[in-house]
Amino acid sequence: MKIPLSAPDITEAEIAAVTRVLRTPHLSLGPELTAFEQEFAAYHRVPHAVAVSSGTAGLHLALLTLGIGPGHEVILPAFTFVAVANAVLQVGAKPVLADIDATTLNLDPASVEEKITPRTRAIIAVHTFGIPADIDALLDIARRDNLFLIEDACEAIGAEWNSPVHSGRAGSFGHLAVFGFYPNKQITTGEGGMVLAHDPVHADRLRSLRNQGRLPGAGWLDHSEPGYNYRLSELACALGRVQLTRLHEILPLRASAAQCYNNLLAGVDDLILPPLAVSHRTLSWFVYVVQIPNSIARQTNGRARIRQALEEQGIATGLYFPPLHRQPALGASVGGSGFHLPVTESVSSRTLALPFFTRITTETQSFVAQALLAALQTK
Ligand SMILES: Cc1ncc(COP(=O)(O)O)c(C=O)c1O
Incomplete structure (x- = not known):
């Protein structure tokens, strides 16, 4: 008997939902995508959700959307998955590692403060292992120093931060927040991710960048900026929708x-x-x-x-x-x-x-x- 480290939880409802999609002509950019995004945004009480092909893709697009690039520094925990630092390198910025709190294993706000320089543009608050990072302290630092706060909630869907100052689901506090749906996660789409946004300009930019730089409503061969194929298929979205309800x-x-x-x-x-x-x-x-x-x-x-x-x-x-x-x-x-x-x-x-x-x-x-x-x- 082999006991795996992780295993997805797939029921007949997920199988039926994916099979239903296969009987339609819409396998990408269809109704499942729209519904998954709307349901995900509603669950988090955030106005916009943009589905992407992975959590890593989501981090990459989040940084690009906020204009982070060469000459900028981004603070992130040293105790996390490598994709977080890689995304920062991918946009040409410098990952600056901060230390963690021994109990929550999340960014230690005091260490974050020590790492801030005039080049710092953003903090990536990872909610490690599903324990929310100290949202009150990190939002305070971000506001005081005029930094973007990106939440990496890839490991923390459904977690909550509830203090007298701020309360809500993990991913609802930052300028942008990223989720991942790899099969070891609480819910899965096989591969996939989601970015939450409060600002409609950010949401449009995310939608453009994930789809080869096509602005929403633009023609298939109209590209307003260099973009990527970070789309999430209809099959994956159908799977994600059922998982979200469960x-x-x-x-x-x-x-x-x-x-x-x-x-x-x-x-x-x-x-x-x-x-x-x-x-x-x-x-x-x-x-x-x-x-x-x-x-x-x-x-x-x-x-x-x-x-x-x-x-x-x-x-x-x-x-x-x-x-x-x-x-x-x-x-x-x-x-x-x-x-x-x-x-x-x-x-x-x-x-x-x-x-x-x-x-x-x-x-x-x-x-x-x-x-x-x-x-x-x-x-
Ligand atoms: C904290 C964190 N960020 C980002 C990612 C990357 O997500 P993905 O594997 O979907 O690209 C993961 C995935 O394991 C993660 O744990």
Whole structure:
């Protein structure tokens, strides 16, 4: 028996919706796209949603739409997926890495402030693992320094920030917000993404850029600016629409699974479990990531040994995330080997993602937990 790290939750309703599209002549830029965008915008109480081919494409277009390019700096967390930094590089701007908060694993606002220079144009607030970043603090910084706030909600659909100052769903606060629907996400379209916008000018620009620079309403061979093919097919949109309607059942199942793991793994000295509740936030569980005890993480191959023990029992694990400044693809462009962010480096050296998906059973979770507990006890 193999236990995967993630698995999509597809029902007969999704299969029927995709099949229905296949019986129509509209496979791209049709009614499913319009409906998916409208429903997604309504769910977030944001006026505009623009579907794109991936979260990465969404980040790229968000930066272009805000006019970010060469000579500009964009602050983002060092503890995140590489696509965030790559999108900044793709528009010719410089990714500037900030450190994270040890509890939420999100941007530490104090570190963000330290990184601001006259060239800073934007902050990308990633809602890592489905825990919202500190929206109040980051919006304050962005307003004070006249910066754009882009939310990367790829891992956090349905999460909420509710403080006395601001409240709403993750993705509803920034100038633009990006979502991703890869199959490991809470909802999937196979591949896909969405960008939320408050400003209709931004929405039009996003629609143009994702469709070869054709402004909405323009002819097929009328291109007002260089653009891309970042469209999302009708099949994907139909799938996404059904998934979105099921989010209200998906998120509680994932929250229960997280609670179950926390119960099973409680009481091990220095094994850090993810928080089940964080002030001002409603979480949307993306992955389940523990931090192994320091005594093991510090051993040469200590974490590799734990992974190997689980692998031998058919249990997949992941290392979300190595620090971006230690990725060979990025190292020099974000600071090189002399660059340090202590919290990111400490957390990254200890993380271990366990199998986690909407329909994971209690039996599977018990099996995984027992295997992990046994591996942690082996010296
Ligand atoms: C925080 C974050 N940003 C961006 C992306 C990129 O999304 P995609 O894989 O859809 O391009 C991901 C995907 O895993 C992500 O976790």
